Amino acid sequence: MLYALSTCQWCHKTKVLLEELGIAFDYDYVDLLEGKEQDAALDEIERWNRSGSFPTLVIDNKRAIVGFREQEIREAFAA
Amino acid sequence: MNVPEITEMAIDAAYRTLKADAEKNGYRLNPDGDFVKNLIRGLLKNEQRYGYRACPCRLASGKKDEDLDIVCPCDYRDTDIEEYGACYCALYVNEAISTGKQKVAPIPERRPPRSERGKTRVVKIVSTTATPVFPLPVWRCKVCGYLCAREQPPGICPICKATKERFERFV
Ligand code: SF4
Numbered sequence: 001m002l003y004a005l006s007t008c009q010w011c012h013k014t015k016v017l018l019e020e021l022g023i024a025f026d027y028d029y030v031d032l033l034e035g036k037e038q039d040a041a042l043d044e045i046e047r048w049n050r051s052g053s054f055p056t057l058v059i060d061n062k063r064a065i066v067g068f069r070e071q072e073i074r075e076a077f078a079a
Numbered sequence: 080m081n082v083p084e085i086t087e088m089a090i091d092a093a094y095r096t097l098k099a100d101a102e103k104n105g106y107r108l109n110p111d112g113d114f115v116k117n118l119i120r121g122l123l124k125n126e127q128r129y130g131y132r133a134c135p136c137r138l139a140s141g142k143k144d145e146d147l148d149i150v151c152p153c154d155y156r157d158t159d160i161e162e163y164g165a166c167y168c169a170l171y172v173n174e175a176i177s178t179g180k181q182k183v184a185p186i187p188e189r190r191p192p193r194s195e196r197g198k199t200r201v202v203k204i205v206s207t208t209a210t211p212v213f214p215l216p217v218w219r220c221k222v223c224g225y226l227c228a229r230e231q232p233p234g235i236c237p238i239c240k241a242t243k244e245r246f247e248r249f250v
Contacts, residue, residue: 007121007135009114009168010185031138042138042193053188054136067185 002027003045003056010068011055017070018057021077030054085123093119104223104239106160107177109169118170122151136168137190145197147244148190154221154245155189219249 002018004011006029018025030041042052048064049056057065057073065072094116098108109115121135133139134149148154156166163186165172175181190196218232219225223239232246 005136005138007118007124008137009117009121010136012117046192051188051190051192052138053190054138067187069185 001025001058003041003054003058004029005031005054007031008054013068013070014055014057014073017068017073021074023077082127085120085127089123090116090119093123100240101171106171107174109165109172109183110177110179115170118168134168137188144244148221150245152222152239152241153190157223159186159189213250216248217250218246221245221247 002011002015002025004015004027015027028041030038030045033041044058045054045056046052048058049066051066053066055066055068059065059076063076065076097119100106101108109118118135122132125131125133125135125139129139129141129143129146131143131146132151133146134151134153137149137153139146139149143150152171153166156171159166160171160173163184164176164181165183165186167186167188167190169183169186172183173181176183213228215228215230217226217228220232220236220239220241222241222245223236225236225238226249227233232243234243235241236245
């Protein structure tokens with residue numbers, strides 16, 4: 001699950017990388033959510049990433065990669 | 080919803096202004112033109128949505144007084160450029176990056192998390208000497224650190240053009 005902002009370029013790069021790697025993923029543009037939905041997304045992000053920053057990539061509900069860490073993302077999906 | 084498209088023309092115009100202002104004041108934009116233009120599209124989008132240019136890489140609340148620290152240029156820009164060579168979004172970069180000698184890398188978020196915002200602001204300075212009494216208050220621009228002693232902060236920071244509400248009482 002990728003939590004992103006529609007205006008953020010690091011988020012954009014992350015999304016492009018995941019697509020390039022051919023990974024099936026869901027994503028939310030949290031800035032386009034409203035009210036309760038947005039709050040719920042933020043609560044979920046903060047469970048994985050205390051600073052609540054974007055992009056936050058949650059992999060299989062097990063771990064999270066915060067920011068466009070290209071190498072780390074590639075390695076996480078290399079197996 | 081009928082929101083006007085942000086045109087390439089508007090982005091180009093904003094780009095030229097930002098670049099000229101940056102260079103005049105000793106800042107540099109990221110040399111990757113497309114990356115920068117996408118960020119500017121985000122800034123203009125936020126201006127349209129919220130009424131001010133909130134940082135494209137952070138979630139704005141839509142309440143200006145809660146978002147003042149992330150109105151571009153944000154309060155964190157200079158410290159991040161100093162420490163990581165670029166601001167959080169990598170819109171502004173240092174000289175090494177602007178000349179292609181160093182690469183931009185993602186930067187950790189410096190803005191306090193939601194639950195801590197607005198709390199950690201006041202740093203108490205403990206001094207053993209008596210605080211000198213100044214005839215005027217001293218104001219500090221939170222964006223660039225400019226200081227001035229006058230009754231009220233200036234309407235616009237003469238150095239970085241930040242608006243009056245970005246000033247804090249310093250002494
Ligand atoms: S200076 Fe950089 S990090 Fe700060 S608001 Fe502007 S684009 Fe975002």
